[in-house]
Amino acid sequence: MSEAGPDPAIAVEGLTKSFGQVRALRGIDLSVPRGSVLGVLGPNGAGKTTAVRILTTLLAPDGGRATVNGYDVVRHAAAVRRSIGLSGQAPAIQEELTGRENLEIIGRLYHLSWAEARSRAGELLEQFDLTEAARRPAKTYSGGMQRRLDLAASLVGRPSVLFLDEPTTGLDPRSRLGMWDIIRSLAASGTTILLTTQYLDEADELADAIVVIDHGRVIAEGTAEQLKSRIGGDVLEFTVPDRARLGDAVAAVKRVGGAEPHADAEAGLITVGVGSRGSEALIEAVRALDGAGVTTRGLALRRPSLDDVFLALTGHAAEEDGQPPGRRGRGRRAGGPGGRAAGWQDGRGGERQLAGRAAGRRPGIDQGGE
């Protein structure tokens, strides 16, 4: 991203970090222009949180350099802390305290006077639609409200750079859309935002530029459109109800598409990039599948999603922790308390997404996740 200009809000060069044998970051470069939103996209364990922890001065890098607002995150950590906000997986709020008390005390920690801390808390409660709940202990809040309060806490010091580490993970769909609106309006007001996410649609919706991280490396960057164009056109997608015929279906469409088809055995879903051949490829696919005697469902041509991009770049889907598709799902279903516990550890991302889809069924649990 050479068009970043002379003074990016966040500049990262060759950042590395290992935890024992695990190389969490293997040389990351980033540049985030002022006032823009960078989406850092990657599966669990890709290194997103490690990168955020280094940029917010919580962790020292092994190698490379990083500046935020021109301040070196190691040498000028105190100055970095004064100009950033962090919200995400670790909660800043104390559940026993009311929303207002939480924000006032954080205001004091940003060295506002009591009067300033009070008025800033009032402003933020208003802005995040928490005025009515302001006098209640935060533990009575819904998952979405707690997340909003937490985000409000990160804005007490009016940061010019905001780090959002998976801001919607574990939220129900409605709260998630609400959070998106808030993030959009923060971006519109000129705040530079670095947002990590494992949701491809989230990066697509919110980010001006996207960096895809996998196994501690940047494997692709660009706008959502640029990344999608990497697929080279449209995607053909269909389901094979009879899983036994999955292999035949793949063989049939292999001759049609330019790219290798991807089959998700669990869902019986096959996707294949067909380039610019669009409807022509569609007709050929129908003929080939018909010729092979494979019954399909929902055969359609669509524009590529970032899911397809991730699949094309890494060979595995974004939300599968780099494991072969379906493996984790089976592990989790394999009952027994021991197996369940292992599945929880293994499939944390999956579990959280599940909780999110279940519309805040267990807000207490997904809140305390990490």
Next chain:
Amino acid sequence: MTAVAAVRVAEPGLLTRARWSLSDTLAITRRNMLVWMRVPAYIVFTVVQPVMFVLMFRYVFGGAIPVNVPGGYVSFLMPGIIGQTAAFASFGTAIALAMELQKGVIDRLRSMPMARSAVLAGRLVADTARMTLTILILVGIGYAVGFRFRGGVLPAIWMVLLAIVVGLAFCCVAAFTGLAIGDEESVQAFGMIWLFPLTFVSSAFVPIPTMPGWLQAFANNQPVTFAVNTMRALALGGPVEANLLKTLAWLAGIFIVFAPLAVRAYKRAS
């Protein structure tokens, strides 16, 4: 990619930073105390537990423990139980810090421009206040069950102050263990392992000569015994100096070793 240029940073002066450290510590203290006000059961139980000890030792075990002090076993018991209560206050320190670490609260606070010492200091200030309240209530309960200060008002005040400083030293150790272990339940179990022998294998509840010889060797040379002996002398009258010097030496040693360890554990905590 732009080069990472050197930036000159105007750091606030020493006086400003000292003022901020203080106000940050007070903000964290306030936060901790507000939590207790919302969960009064916690405070009630931390007070009830030593009161229960007083009643049990005064009326259940006390009759079987002959002591040679004016006023009988209750006079012997109260300084000991106050010393133990001060030491046990450290449970709360360790557990609270481990829990905040586990939940990631400490992480978030470390990303803010607040004084790095404030989370630890605010925790210790709040816990010391809680401990002081418990000790004062215990003195009141002691008076209700027959205990009397026999050395005058000033030594009595010194006794309470010494108990608080001893408790603070234990809280420092606990701050380190809490942050180093970082898991609420393990921290609680570990607290039992070091606090029970130190407080029970001491002069707090029984005269040491009633213990077997090998145990006396430990009991006679550990800090709780020195502290309780000093407190007992202050409460009941008697020579203070020898035990006080040993107590102060131990306290200095504990602060010198464990305060930096706790700070280091906090800086490394993640």
